[in-house]
Amino acid sequence: MISFRTVVKIFLVGLQIVVISSSLAYFIYHYFAGSYSHRFHYAELRQGSLKSDFIFSILGMQYPNNADVLHERSVAFNKRGMYARGFQLLDSAVHIDPASHLGYRGWIKLHMLRDYKGALRDFLRQDALTADHVDYPMSENIHFLKAICYDKLGDHETALTCFDTARTSSMDGFVDYKIDLYKAIVLFQNNRETNAAAIFRQVLEQYPKCSEAYYYLARIYKHSNRKDEAATCASLARAYYLQGYKLKNAYNEMPYEIYLEDINLLNCQITSTQVSTNGNADRN
Template sequence: MKKGLIIALLSCTSYMYSQGNCLIYPEGSNERKACELAHQRENLKQGSRESQIMFDSILKINPNYAWAYMEKSVAYLKRGLITEGLRLLDKAVELEPRYNLTYRAYWHFQNRNYKLCIKDLERFYALPNAFIYEMTPGGDKDMRILLGMSYAKLGNYEKGIETIENCLKSYKREEDFGLTDYHTLGMLYVKNKQYKKALEIFDKQLKITEDYPDSYYYIGLAYKALNKPEKAKVNFQKAKDKFLDGYHIRNGYLCYKVYYLDVTNELEALTD
């Protein structure tokens, strides 16, 4: 997604500039010393023991340096030490919510804590200086998509659909859409029993990519609900074929993941 990558880079650049411009601090101040030391981390591998020691040194000089808490948390979160990572990230959010709320929300989503994800994202988008096109850390998905999925996971499909619809309406060009954004909306339409709308959205999804087996699975479910078993069977078979294709797109998020067994079960049920 061109826009996602550009925005992610712009977001990172803006954030690193605000944290890394040491000249904004008085010469000789602890803030200036901590900032100058932070620049040295570019020579260290992320998550290494040396980098963690450096972050501790930075925080000893300036215990209110939000950037250092956030960076220190990354190693813990990526290694599955969620409690330790979030404890550090909580401090970063406390000090600078604008730059850290969405990152914490992302980890809440990944760990299926949808209530806290919603809480962080609602707080973020209510900020007067919030950047509306905020992306996930990899730059592949708009955080508003995660917000919509979080509403849906808590049973509020209408709110989830509305959130994602508004997100997609804000895009100006086809190139702005993520690889599976239409899929996510179509999936929620199926969950909300709006099957005809789901099929309309999946038509758009397939114009972006035909390599996502999950899409064919949900198209199959929509046709099945509309009492069109032959069309349902065709799409379940396409989903099965895509799963067997080593180049298919995999679901990188933990929300409504489709498995190969789900597809074969549907096929068997229609065959019987």
């Protein structure tokens, strides 16, 4: 008769075998033997981890001409600022399938590297390859992205034209408010304040809590000596900024991003001007 202790030992050994076999099967399936779509999705959801990068490296060896694998593997490196490795992978993806990956590479060059010439080249090439439709790299209208590049390279008139093209080429009801906001900022920076102010007010009709629109309107009103309106807009800019209604990205500075220090300085300038003016009025 088998003792109870022996039964327990057999059970524990069997349990260990089951656990080890299950773990090994799980490892082999998720890393080596599962379907391409399953492993790609599994690694994509764990982006940035060693596990994710290892799975993508295995997929890369198994599917050497698959540009999507190279693209997706590059994302974590670029987010970390490891651009040498990130672009080694991304450039390979573009080489294999330029129409699908040029836009993303241009977006990374624009927003993360501030390589406006390189970004513009990628966007123009993307446009030429997909002339039958409007591309949306990282969900942003490609004409909008080209406009930013042109502005940063000093070609402001072409930038304004591209902002207009971005607006007219966007589907009704899906026009990104930043298209108008950025256009107004470019107009403001080129001393076309009347036109800029009209567009900033239009932006606020669409997005009433836009701190950037209030900030620039405050500057325009200040220049026009409309001190009370300037003070009101500057106060609203600060309030909405502090509530989180601002251009912000966790990985990079936005092209026309403003900071709380900018708003506070403007508030101080407006307040000091008002105090000075009121003081002179009292003395008169």
